[in-house]
Amino acid sequence: MELWFNEFQSADSKFSFRVRRQLFSRYSDFQHIQVLDTYEFGRVLVMDGFIMTSEKDEFIYHEMVTHVPLAVHPQVRKALIIGGGDGGTLRELCRYPDIEDIVMVEIDPLVVEVSRKYLPTLAVSFDDPRVTILHEDGLRYVRRCHDMFDLIIVDSTDPFGPGESLFTREFYSNCKHALKADGILVNQHEGPYYREDAEEASAIHRKTSSIFAHARVYQAHIPTYPAGHWLFGFMSDSWDPVADLDRERWEARGLETRYYNPDLHRGAFLLPTYVRRLLEEGEILDDVFVRAKDRDEDPEVDDHE
Amino acid sequence: MNSPSQRNYLMDQTQAPLFEALREFRKRRMVSFDVPGHKQGRGNKELTAFLGKDCLSVDVNAMKMLDSLIHPTGVIDQAQKLAADAFGADKSFFMVNGTTSAVQAMILSSCSPGDKIIMPRNVHRSAINALILSRAIPVYVNPSVNQALGIPLGMALEDVAAAIGEHPDAKAILVNNPTYYGVCADLVSIVKLAHDAGMRVLVDEAHGTHFYFSDALPVSGMDAGADMCAVSLHKTGGSLTQSSLLLLGPRMREECGYVRQIINLTQTTSASYLLMSSLDITRRTLVQDGFSIYRRVIEFADYARSEINQIGGYDAFGTEKCDGGAFFAFDLCKLPVHTRAMGLSGVEVYDLLRDDYDIQIEFGDLHNFLAILSVGDRPVGIERLIAALADIRLRYGGEAATDLINEYIKPSVAVTPAEAFYAPAESLPMADCEGRIASESVMCYPPGIPIVAPGERVTAEALEYIRYAKEKGSTMTGTEDPQVEHLYVMLE
Numbered sequence: 001m002e003l004w005f006n007e008f009q010s011a012d013s014k015f016s017f018r019v020r021r022q023l024f025s026r027y028s029d030f031q032h033i034q035v036l037d038t039y040e041f042g043r044v045l046v047m048d049g050f051i052m053t054s055e056k057d058e059f060i061y062h063e064m065v066t067h068v069p070l071a072v073h074p075q076v077r078k079a080l081i082i083g084g085g086d087g088g089t090l091r092e093l094c095r096y097p098d099i100e101d102i103v104m105v106e107i108d109p110l111v112v113e114v115s116r117k118y119l120p121t122l123a124v125s126f127d128d129p130r131v132t133i134l135h136e137d138g139l140r141y142v143r144r145c146h147d148m149f150d151l152i153i154v155d156s157t158d159p160f161g162p163g164e165s166l167f168t169r170e171f172y173s174n175c176k177h178a179l180k181a182d183g184i185l186v187n188q189h190e191g192p193y194y195r196e197d198a199e200e201a202s203a204i205h206r207k208t209s210s211i212f213a214h215a216r217v218y219q220a221h222i223p224t225y226p227a228g229h230w231l232f233g234f235m236s237d238s239w240d241p242v243a244d245l246d247r248e249r250w251e252a253r254g255l256e257t258r259y260y261n262p263d264l265h266r267g268a269f270l271l272p273t274y275v276r277r278l279l280e281e282g283e284i285l286d287d288v289f290v291r292a293k294d295r296d297e298d299p300e301v302d303d304h305e
Numbered sequence: 306m307n308s309p310s311q312r313n314y315l316m317d318q319t320q321a322p323l324f325e326a327l328r329e330f331r332k333r334r335m336v337s338f339d340v341p342g343h344k345q346g347r348g349n350k351e352l353t354a355f356l357g358k359d360c361l362s363v364d365v366n367a368m369k370m371l372d373s374l375i376h377p378t379g380v381i382d383q384a385q386k387l388a389a390d391a392f393g394a395d396k397s398f399f400m401v402n403g404t405t406s407a408v409q410a411m412i413l414s415s416c417s418p419g420d421k422i423i424m425p426r427n428v429h430r431s432a433i434n435a436l437i438l439s440r441a442i443p444v445y446v447n448p449s450v451n452q453a454l455g456i457p458l459g460m461a462l463e464d465v466a467a468a469i470g471e472h473p474d475a476k477a478i479l480v481n482n483p484t485y486y487g488v489c490a491d492l493v494s495i496v497k498l499a500h501d502a503g504m505r506v507l508v509d510e511a512h513g514t515h516f517y518f519s520d521a522l523p524v525s526g527m528d529a530g531a532d533m534c535a536v537s538l539h540k541t542g543g544s545l546t547q548s549s550l551l552l553l554g555p556r557m558r559e560e561c562g563y564v565r566q567i568i569n570l571t572q573t574t575s576a577s578y579l580l581m582s583s584l585d586i587t588r589r590t591l592v593q594d595g596f597s598i599y600r601r602v603i604e605f606a607d608y609a610r611s612e613i614n615q616i617g618g619y620d621a622f623g624t625e626k627c628d629g630g631a632f633f634a635f636d637l638c639k640l641p642v643h644t645r646a647m648g649l650s651g652v653e654v655y656d657l658l659r660d661d662y663d664i665q666i667e668f669g670d671l672h673n674f675l676a677i678l679s680v681g682d683r684p685v686g687i688e689r690l691i692a693a694l695a696d697i698r699l700r701y702g703g704e705a706a707t708d709l710i711n712e713y714i715k716p717s718v719a720v721t722p723a724e725a726f727y728a729p730a731e732s733l734p735m736a737d738c739e740g741r742i743a744s745e746s747v748m749c750y751p752p753g754i755p756i757v758a759p760g761e762r763v764t765a766e767a768l769e770y771i772r773y774a775k776e777k778g779s780t781m782t783g784t785e786d787p788q789v790e791h792l793y794v795m796l797e
């Protein structure tokens with residue numbers, strides 16, 4: 001029997017891969033969590049039907065949310081991860097010895113448990129002595145912090161589920177108060193291609209750019225994410241992500257990476273024109289592209305084989 | 306008097322006869338040659354795509370198997386009896402034109418033209434409008450005012466006693482249970498005073514559905530022994546907007562037929578089965594799960610109160626303000642918050658929450674805003690509200706405001722609302738109306754409590770309030786003039 005997993009990337013298109021077997025499936029208090037063993041991507045973590053991460057391409061996402069801010073900020077001592085239950089972001093942060101304190105606020109304890117058991121290449125840093133893991137609402141945690149963190153990374157699910165409140169103005173604004181004056185906020189910024197993701201990306205940018213002096217968007221190619229193209233946000237009142245990149249300092253650390261490098265760092269902020277239009281003007285690709293089904297009349301049909 | 310959790314249901318509350326009849330109707334796939342014309346949605350594809358086929362398939366007309374609201378003898382009659390049983394009432398009527406129609410039915414069936422009715426002045430516009438329809442004469446009891454919060458409270462018992470003493474010929478007393486802010490008067494004692502004087506007690510429970518399903522909340526109208534209650538099941542109970550209940554107590558047993566005649570004067574003869582089935586289903590849900598649902602809602606509200614009070618600058622007030630008098634009891638499911646200590650008006654916070662944070666709350670007035678919690682709330686929403694309020698304080702909070710304007714404007718009654726409404730009138734710019742008798746209302750909506758009502762002399766204080774509320778961005782309504790710059794006043 002062939003078993004295929006399908007994810008609807010939009011209502012009318014899907015992404016699919018063959019599954020060797022389902023290793024785990026359970027409903028937590030917050031979401032449906034599955035781990036699939038696949039031929040193409042290794043083990044894949046799926047939540048509420050959406051791919052969160054895969055063993056084969058997780059390095060792209062996790063390197064891009066950590067090394068980009070850490071190559072800019074000279075002295076990250078205290079960092080906060082909102083979400084990130086699979087442990088990948090934590091793993092990358094823990095490679096920086098000068099970070100003294102990392103708080104990870106993951107609302108769903110089952111995600112951490114599942115990762116420990118099924119995703120051993122990601123779950124390597126949960127027991128690092130610098131790490132505190134809390135299972136509570138991210139927004140609730142952040143609004144009680146003032147002037148505490150050098151870096152906040154929002155490694156969340158999509159806005160249609162338990163991650164809903166992490167895409168709101170009140171969340172970004174409370175993050176700003178939780179950061180020190182020269183702190184950096186990095187978030188997963190949804191994708192630019194399919195309408196629902198793109199509308200959200202535009203909304204996030206509108207909110208963050210009204211709060212932070214620098215609200216810049218960068219991109220990466222992630223095969224298991226919708227359209228293979230995903231965005232991240234870099235927000236700070238002090239640092240420009242490109243002008244303030246300190247290449248020598250980062251290279252001196254001698255960290256080995258598979259996706260990130262300082263040349264790519266600069267390039268990641270150079271966005272395709274349609275993505276710029278999305279962020280600057282809120283223009284959605286679907287609205288300018290005439291979809292086949294909306295055409296007034298079909299051309300002459302010739303499908304006799 | 307029983308507490309709600311000890312209510313003995315006399316009927317099998319697991320039934321939902323109207324709901325079941327509609328499901329049965331759907332299964333039979335009847336061919337309709339009656340109205341409505343969309344015929345189970347087939348005639349209006351776009352509407353069906355939008356609302357769903359299941360929804361349109363039960364948007365049907367009265368028929369034998371589905372009974373008829375104007376003269377119920379079948380499943381609607383059964384469903385109404387179950388609702389009466391669920392709410393501890395003797396009789397219930399399904400209302401499909403909002404609680405407005407239930408309030409009007411209470412007043413119209415209790416007062417003939419020229420009869421007196423005792424009521425607080427801080428009633429909803431539906432009650433004032435009922436006075437125009439019934440030509441009843443209001444005897445206003447000034448509600449007490451909490452000076453620190455600037456809000457009107459319930460009626461103090463001694464004021465009710467005085468009104469009864471001065472107007473022993475009044476037919477009824479109308480009570481808000483609770484007010485918009487969640488404040489309740491001593492309803493049990495008011496009922497006793499009124500009944501001793503031979504007057505009916507009519508209770509506007511537009512915001513009190515949940516009182517019937519919790520022991521931790523103020524007493525409900527029926528449990529207090531009131532004669533008629535207008536219960537807005539859609540506001541905090543979960544039924545569809547516009548669906549409501551009118552409840553009658555045991556002293557009204559002989560009047561049921563007359564009340565139904567009154568209702569039928571103005572109620573549609575094509576009552577919506579969507580609305581009525583939502584009442585039937587909601588009643589069953591509330592009997593089964595209401596107690597645990599409202600326990601959770603109260604926990605949410607208490608949590609929000611304590612968190613909001615820790616932010617600073619806000620006063621999320623509650624039972625600590627109860628004084629045994631006009632603030633006799635407090636509805637814990639309401640979340641009124643006083644904002645004056647940080648220099649923002651309630652309306653300003655209300656607008657910021659909507660425009661900057663996509664959070665819609667019930668209303669904001671000059672010094673308070675009100676969030677309403679009900680069956681549909683969840684933790685993420687509560688967290689968002691608290692976080693947004695924390696952010697608003699950091700962004701906009703300032704010095705305490707000193708210009709406290711009371712929400713309650715003492716009325717100067719000249720003639721009855723009906724007399725003023727039907728009299729020859731002229732439209733004048735608002736500022737020129739001082740001293741004239743208004744023939745229409747002016748109010749902020751929400752809450753919809755008239756600042757000036759028909760038949761009242763326009764005072765300088767009322768004009769100042771209107772000016773200030775407009776300046777703070779309140780939505781004004783009530784006048785024929787859509788801009789609310791002109792007011793119709795009686796010709797002199």
